[in-house]
Amino acid sequence: METIIGIAAGILTSISMLPQLIKILKEKDVENISPYMITILLSGVSLWVVYGVMLGEWPIILSNAFSVFVNVTLLICYFLFSKNS
Amino acid sequence: METIIGIAAGILTSISMLPQLIKILKEKDVENISPYMITILLSGVSLWVVYGVMLGEWPIILSNAFSVFVNVTLLICYFLFSKNS
DSSP: OHHHHHHHHHHHHHHTHHHHHHHHHHHOOOTTOOHHHHHHHHHHHHHHHHHHHHHTOHHHHHHHHHHHHHHHHHHHHHHHHOOOO | OHHHHHHHHHHHHHHTHHHHHHHHHHHOOOTTOOHHHHHHHHHHHHHHHHHHHHHTOHHHHHHHHHHHHHHHHHHHHHHHHOOOO
16 A cells, blocks of 8 residues: 555656646746756756665656656756746 | 665755745746646645655655645645736
């Protein structure tokens, strides 16, 4: 039971940035997005990947590698679409 | 060593939404924020709290309870500051 809750929690937190990325790609506007949020989150999920590799835990590695990918894309979009604001 | 990496990763992912919240509170504008991001993330971190309670793991409970608090505040701000967009 804990495992199911853990997997569900992991999937939800991993995919949560996806609608934000889609919204930015559609609107090409990042005015209200905090770049600190993206960079801190990116550092965090990168460390989770390192942690997963150390423990050899594939669910931790995969879900966080996915988050790294989404957040790197978010960061690229941020720099592409920010108007020096 | 894994524990240190895990704690650092947990702290970073927990505090990542804080600069976003501060930015919204300052600008009172949420036009580019995805409400789906907030609600999915809120469901995810809430499940992590349940998971932590099931395992009796205080670091999981505390870091995610903090995220629940930040995300609930974000969601309230979203509804306060959204202009029916």
